[in-house]
Every structure is written in structure tokens, then in C-alpha cells.
Amino acid sequence: MSLTIDIVQGDIHATLVLSGDIDTKTAPDLLSQLTSLELHALEQLRLNLLDVGFVSSAGLRAIVFAKQKMPHTSRLYLVGASEQIIDTVTKTGLAQAVVIVDSEEEI
Numbered sequence: 309m310s311l312t313i314d315i316v317q318g319d320i321h322a323t324l325v326l327s328g329d330i331d332t333k334t335a336p337d338l339l340s341q342l343t344s345l346e347l348h349a350l351e352q353l354r355l356n357l358l359d360v361g362f363v364s365s366a367g368l369r370a371i372v373f374a375k376q377k378m379p380h381t382s383r384l385y386l387v388g389a390s391e392q393i394i395d396t397v398t399k400t401g402l403a404q405a406v407v408i409v410d411s412e413e414e415i
Contacts, residue, residue, distance in 0.1 A: 309361070310334065313341050321352035323412070327359035330367030339370040347377035354412060358388030368402060375405050383407050385415055 311334035312327040322345050330338055347353065353374055357363070363371075375384045384406045386397065397403045409415060 311337055313338060315341060315345070317345070320350065321354065322350055323354040323356060325356040325359075329362040329364075330360060330370070331362060331364040332366045335364065335366035335370050338367065339373060342370060342374045342377075347374055348379065350378055351382050352385065352415070353378060353382070354385045354387055354415065356387045356412070357390070357393060360393065361390070363393050363396060368396070368400060371406070372402065385409055385412075387412055387415075 309329040309331075311330060314325040316323040316325070324338075324341060326338070328334060345353075355371065371384070371386075378384060386393075386406050386408045388410060389397070389408060394403075394408055397406065397408065
């Protein structure tokens with residue numbers, strides 16, 4: 309399955325609206341989009357995962373990369389992730405570095 313990435317860029321935050329699966333084939337596309345952002349200048353990065361069915365370890369590495377490039381005081385939000393994705397994020401310990409919310413209204 310392919311991955312569609314739409315970026316909404318604000319002054320202090322960026323939102324990536326993702327649709328599809330984030331696996332070894334599509335994670336490089338996500339990583340490419342993340343590296344195109346000025347992550348060091350963001351206070352918030354929001355990854356809208358409402359239409360994402362699966363995140364592989366390659367996808368998790370892309371998320372970790374983004375968090376590592378952001379300021380220490382910034383927040384990386386996973387928005388609308390499925391229970392399966394939340395379970396994966398929790399079991400890998402990544403949940404300690406990101407904020408999981410059901411919708412952007414919670415931010």
C-alpha cells in the first residue's frame with residue numbers, strides 16, 4: 309500500500325496528514341518529508357495517523373528521527389492512531405517520547 313503525505317506548515321508547528329501504511333517501502337518517503345521540515349525550529353509536530361493502518365519498525369525509526377531533531381522542549385503528537393499502532397508505540401517505549409491524542413482538538 310502506498311503512503312500519502314500532506315503537510316500543513318505553521319509558524320511553530322507542522323502537521324503531516326498521513327494516509328496508507330508506513331512500512332519499509334514507504335518509511336523513506338516519510339523520512340524525506342520530515343527532513344524537508346525545519347524540525348529544529350518547531351515547537352510541535354503533529355502526525356495525523358487517522359488513516360494509517362500500520363506502522364513498521366522503519367516507520368517508528370522515522371518518528372524517532374523527527375523527535376531527535378526537534379528541540380528538547382518541543383512536542384511530537386501522534387493524532388488519531390489506531391489501537392494497534394498505540395500498542396506498538398507503547399511496547400517499544402516510544403510512547404514516553406511522544407504525546408498520543410485522539411484528535412487535534414485535544415492539543
